[in-house]
Amino acid sequence: MPDTIHVTLPDGSVRSEPAGTTARDIAEAIGPRLAQAAVAARVNGDVWDLHRPLTDDTAVEILTDKDPAALTVLRHSAAHVLATAVRELFPEAHIGFGPAIEDGFYYDFEVPRPFTPEDLEAIEAKMREVAQADHAFSREEVDRDNARDRFRDDPLKLERLEELGDDETISVYSDGPFVDLCRGPHLPSTGRLKHFKLLHAAGAYWRGDSDRQMLQRIYGTAWFKKADLEEYLRRLEEAERRDHRMLGKQLDLFSIQEVVGPGLILWHPKGAVLQFELRRFIEDELRRRGYDFVYTPHVTREDLFVRSGHLPLYEDQQFPAMGAGTGESEHVQYRVKPMNCPLHTLIYAARQRSYRDLPVRLSEVGNVYRNELSGTLHGLLRVRGLTMDDAHVFCREDQIEDEIFDMLDLTDVVLHKTFGFEYRIDLATRPDKKMGDDAAWEVAEQALQRALERRKLTFGMDVGGGAFYGPKIDIKLRDAIGREWQGTTIQLDYQMPARFELEYTGADNRPHQPVMIHRAILGTVERFVGCLIEHFAGAFPVWLAPEQVRVIPITDDQAAAARDMGDRLRRAGVRVSVDDRSETLNYRIREAEVMKVPFMAVVGKREVEQGTVAVRARGAGKKQDVVSVEGFEARLQGLITSRALEVS
RNA sequence: GCCGGCGUGGCGAAAUCGGUAAACGCGGAGACCUCGUAAUUCUCUGAGCGAAAGCUCUUGUGGGUUCGACUCCCACCGCCGGCACCA
Numbered sequence: 001m002p003d004t005i006h007v008t009l010p011d012g013s014v015r016s017e018p019a020g021t022t023a024r025d026i027a028e029a030i031g032p033r034l035a036q037a038a039v040a041a042r043v044n045g046d047v048w049d050l051h052r053p054l055t056d057d058t059a060v061e062i063l064t065d066k067d068p069a070a071l072t073v074l075r076h077s078a079a080h081v082l083a084t085a086v087r088e089l090f091p092e093a094h095i096g097f098g099p100a101i102e103d104g105f106y107y108d109f110e111v112p113r114p115f116t117p118e119d120l121e122a123i124e125a126k127m128r129e130v131a132q133a134d135h136a137f138s139r140e141e142v143d144r145d146n147a148r149d150r151f152r153d154d155p156l157k158l159e160r161l162e163e164l165g166d167d168e169t170i171s172v173y174s175d176g177p178f179v180d181l182c183r184g185p186h187l188p189s190t191g192r193l194k195h196f197k198l199l200h201a202a203g204a205y206w207r208g209d210s211d212r213q214m215l216q217r218i219y220g221t222a223w224f225k226k227a228d229l230e231e232y233l234r235r236l237e238e239a240e241r242r243d244h245r246m247l248g249k250q251l252d253l254f255s256i257q258e259v260v261g262p263g264l265i266l267w268h269p270k271g272a273v274l275q276f277e278l279r280r281f282i283e284d285e286l287r288r289r290g291y292d293f294v295y296t297p298h299v300t301r302e303d304l305f306v307r308s309g310h311l312p313l314y315e316d317q318q319f320p321a322m323g324a325g326t327g328e329s330e331h332v333q334y335r336v337k338p339m340n341c342p343l344h345t346l347i348y349a350a351r352q353r354s355y356r357d358l359p360v361r362l363s364e365v366g367n368v369y370r371n372e373l374s375g376t377l378h379g380l381l382r383v384r385g386l387t388m389d390d391a392h393v394f395c396r397e398d399q400i401e402d403e404i405f406d407m408l409d410l411t412d413v414v415l416h417k418t419f420g421f422e423y424r425i426d427l428a429t430r431p432d433k434k435m436g437d438d439a440a441w442e443v444a445e446q447a448l449q450r451a452l453e454r455r456k457l458t459f460g461m462d463v464g465g466g467a468f469y470g471p472k473i474d475i476k477l478r479d480a481i482g483r484e485w486q487g488t489t490i491q492l493d494y495q496m497p498a499r500f501e502l503e504y505t506g507a508d509n510r511p512h513q514p515v516m517i518h519r520a521i522l523g524t525v526e527r528f529v530g531c532l533i534e535h536f537a538g539a540f541p542v543w544l545a546p547e548q549v550r551v552i553p554i555t556d557d558q559a560a561a562a563r564d565m566g567d568r569l570r571r572a573g574v575r576v577s578v579d580d581r582s583e584t585l586n587y588r589i590r591e592a593e594v595m596k597v598p599f600m601a602v603v604g605k606r607e608v609e610q611g612t613v614a615v616r617a618r619g620a621g622k623k624q625d626v627v628s629v630e631g632f633e634a635r636l637q638g639l640i641t642s643r644a645l646e647v648s
Numbered sequence: 649g650c651c652g653g654c655g656u657g658g659c660g661a662a663a664u665c666g667g668u669a670a671a672c673g674c675g676g677a678g679a680c681c682u683c684g685u686a687a688u689u690c691u692c693u694g695a696g697c698g699a700a701a702g703c704u705c706u707u708g709u710g711g712g713u714u715c716g717a718c719u720c721c722c723a724c725c726g727c728c729g730g731c732a733c734c735a
Contacts, residue, residue, distance in 0.1 A: 114652050202730030203651025210732045214651050217730070249659080258708080258726055314735065316649095339735070373649050373733060374726090382734080467735060491735080518735085555682040582682070590686035604684055614684080622685060 008059040017054070024050040024188070027062045038062050039070040039192070040185050047073065049139055049185040065224035075100035077137060077175075077187040078196050078222040079107045084135075084178035085126035086218070089119075095180065096156045096206060096215050103232060104221035108204055110156060114216050115201040123218070124198045134191030135176035139184055142170055150179060156206065156215075157181045195229040196222035239483070244533035245379040251538050251595065253529075253546070254380070263377040263384030265526055270546035273575065274529050275387070277544050279365050281643070282389050282522060285413065289406060291361040291391060296343035298367060302333040308342040309499055311335075319371050336369045341493075341518060344392040345500045348514075353504040358514060359395035359403055365525070366390065380530030381485070387525035393517040394502065397443060400515055404451035404473070404490060407519055411475060411488045412455075414521050419532065420645055421477040424484065425457055428465030428472045435468055436494045444492045444515075445471045469495035479535045487523040487531070492516075539596040539618060542639040542647060549576040549636065550592045554585055554604035561608045565601065565629060574636055593618065598647050601632065617647045 007015045023041030027034045041048050042061040047069050063070045079098035086093050086109055096108030147170050151157040173182045175190050204217040223229040248254050253271030267275055302321050305311040321333035344362045369385050376382050393403050415421040427448055430441045448471055452459050466472055470492035476484040493516040503511045522528040542548055549569055553562035559580040566578040579588045592600045602614040613632050616624045
């Protein structure tokens with residue numbers, strides 16, 4: 001070990017320091033304010049504790065609370081403080097894992113009885129004591145026997161310990177009375193943890209394995225600044241305020257009723273408008289891009305899914321078989337379809353195909369039913385009866401890239417240009433358990449990647465995340481408050497064409513097997529509508545709004561004129577209602593605002609005399625435009641046909 | 649499916665060491681009002697029968713304990729928060 005080491009700082013300067021110096025020493029040498037703000041250090045790219053000795057020449061960057069990596073350190077330390085508190089209050093608790101996660105942290109405990117909300121309050125109070133005690137986080141490297149001894153009462157830690165390789169450093173961290181097997185890094189001391197809150201407790205399988213025991217997980221959040229914590233809690237409230245299940249009831253869009261069954265949606269008239277407009281929009285777009293529309297039955301003979309390979313592999317997710325009753329053999333069983341692919345495949349195979357016919361693009365916005373586990377269902381976002389904007393493209397290998405290219409274009413038109421969603425793309429490549437040879441996978445993955453690059457899209461690689469039958473592109477959309485939802489999926493498939501012996505006659509007059517691309521742009525209409533409700537907080541753009549205009553006569557004297565205007569707009573294709581109830585004007589204006597109707601068309605004495613209308617836009621307050629009825633109608637038409645996002 | 653919590657009018661809910669279910673509010677009906685831009689005021693309003701007095705029923709479903717159950721016990725259904733799953 002050298003006596004002196006050279007430490008390179010981010011500005012390029014190099015300091016000579018005695019070996020064993022720490023990042024904290026360096027920070028102090030640079031300035032007291034930096035030393036105070038320092039949380040951890042990035043050492044040759046890894047994040048280290050401030051007080052961990054530096055023994056070799058290295059690059060060091062002091063991380064302050066401005067750095068996102070520092071937030072991870074804070075939250076991981078918060079998890080340790082949580083465990084410290086739980087151990088104080090529940091000495092019999094065994095500890096599992098306690099990592100930092102997005103926006104917070106959790107820690108898993110094996111306890112004789114689950115935590116109650118009162119427990120959480122007590123634990124949080126105890127955490128504040130631990131933080132105030134300002135215990136130093138100290139790191140220690142130990143050998144395996146030592147570690148076994150320290151964690152002899154914690155079977156979960158011992159299990160983890162045994163998995164560590166012989167060449168791995170075993171480190172333990174302690175803060176006050178609590179010791180944990182942990183790679184770190186951590187805050188200098190628990191006192192740096194100031195702004196945190198425990199959120200809830202829930203069950204979680206040990207190691208994420210549903211065959212293992214269930215532990216009790218406590219979730220919390222932690223931030224460097226009070227304002228950040230408050231902002232985060234506000235964001236949670238905002239998410240709750242936008243919850244599509246609540247808005248769905250309030251705006252009378254849909255319901256899910258026990259007698260119908262969980263995960264099965266009843267679309268009320270106003271919600272049905274959303275589905276209708278979405279469908280019309282996507283189908284118009286598809287027709288322009290050379291798709292053909294097909295319709296297939298909801299129920300088919302079970303044999304079809306045996307042939308496609310879904311049975312018995314995915315039987316768990318299908319509803320059970322049913323017989324046709326009298327007149328047919330009891331051996332003939334039927335199933336409700338969980339996907340459309342086998343049926344579309346049969347349409348492709350129903351006639352001979354030439355290489356000149358390809359690509360064949362079959363689209364069906366239709367219903368499928370999946371027997372999802374009861375615990376997974378969630379409003380419109382996870383359902384059992386789903387409407388997919390499904391399509392299957394059958395093409396030659398040399399056409400894959402162009403097809404994918406167009407699908408990515410369509411995705412952008414729909415998600416971004418039309419709804420304003422930002423989205424994130426993952427390319428998922430061959431998994432360990434796969435069908436087909438590597439050469440074919442290579443061709444397919446290359447084609448997907450080239451299409452993505454040609455569109456100049458940035459994407460993440462999900463290595464090994466593909467389906468067993470082919471690679472895929474998954475697109476997650478980000479809503480107005482930053483949450484991500486799986487939407488678009490584009491999947492290549494070599495298996496289904498093989499199973500159904502699909503063919504086309506090539507230029508060489510010989511049979512060839514086409515490639516099949518499965519894709520859904522919206523994903524499912526249910527989920528997409530759920531996302532839209534939350535994205536717009538129920539205030540839909542005019543073209544989607546279930547009720548686009550509410551005509552409000554000021555007094556009964558204008559009621560007839562108001563109804564005439566309503567009729568006129570309705571004939572022009574506008575979804576309009578007339579509120580001529582004998583409520584006060586204030587009351588009716590308020591109600592239209594609460595229902596998030598884009599336009600209120602107020603008709604008073606002046607307007608009737610002049611053939612005008614006082615247009616009040618949603619959210620615009622008292623600001624109003626008095627325009628001719630023709631002008632208003634033209635403005636509406638413009639907003640509707642352009643599918644404008646804004647009301648004005 | 650698993651762990652935990654929860655289930656009361658059309659809706660938000662109130663009432664639990666077992667003792668008059670539905671306070672309060674929203675919504676709805678009626679009356680008044682005819683109004684110029686986000687809640688005018690009053691009456692009624694759990695359901696059924698009745699002219700009324702009143703009677704009967706009702707706390708997810710089915711059982712049980714008890715003089716008495718929204719409250720305690722068992723089973724089931726559903727919802728919520730997670731976990732696992734998600735072709």
